[in-house]
Amino acid sequence: MRILVVEDEKSISEAIKAILEEAHYDVDLAFDGETGMDYILTELYDLVLLDIMLPQMDGMTVLKRVRQLGTEVPIIFLTAKSQLDDKVSGLDLGADDYITKPFEADELLARIRARTRQSSILKVNHLKLGNIMLNLDNRELSANNHEVKLSNKEFLLMETLLRHPGQIIPKNQLILKVWGPMDGSEYNQLEVFISFLRKKLRFLKANVAIKTTKGVGYSLEEGPKKVC
Incomplete structure (x- = not known):
């Protein structure tokens, strides 16, 4: 299973990558919103972890555009923005989940398993x-x-x-x-x-x-x- 992490802070990206690879996921990294959107539109990924505060294009805009283009890959916001309004906006735009930083590795992995299970049930062959x-x-x-x-x-x-x-x-x-x-x-x-x-x-x-x-x-x- 392949996961894309879109996060501009490289130390956080590498830490998330290490957690996911330890759980036997294949992981790619993108460090700005425009690159992240290009990667998402390849439809190469089973799940995306997306920060909101990103250079070049913010995560909310990335999510809105890829959903408008018909991409249905599960997307989980992983962000320091913890206000209720931010969570509601993200979910209304088509995010599948919203995790605030700091987070526990076990919680992150559990949320990923839940979303990928739901995605696989809906997948046609x-x-x-x-x-x-x-x-x-x-x-x-x-x-x-x-x-x-x-x-x-x-x-x-x-x-x-x-x-x-x-x-x-x-x-x-x-x-x-x-x-x-x-x-x-x-x-x-x-x-x-x-x-x-x-x-x-x-x-x-x-x-x-x-x-x-x-x-x-x-x-x-x-x-x-x-x-x-």
């Missing part, structure tokens, strides 16, 4: 668009009574596109989702794997296609679309 279906359990893409197995990177790309049908996903967001931070010279890997997915969609005779918006990114479109 497939995504559909047009005549294609992606099985999230076995990573098979199917259409017209045929199926193909996807590699890990193909699966992550197709999952991201299917979760945002018709929406242009920027190249850097797709790269962060699949490869994590990487050098710009390696961006051609994305084009290679998009090509692999297009070949598999043609093999399945899918009625959806991956469309390129030059200089921006890719989208998954239903119906007869010209693929660039």
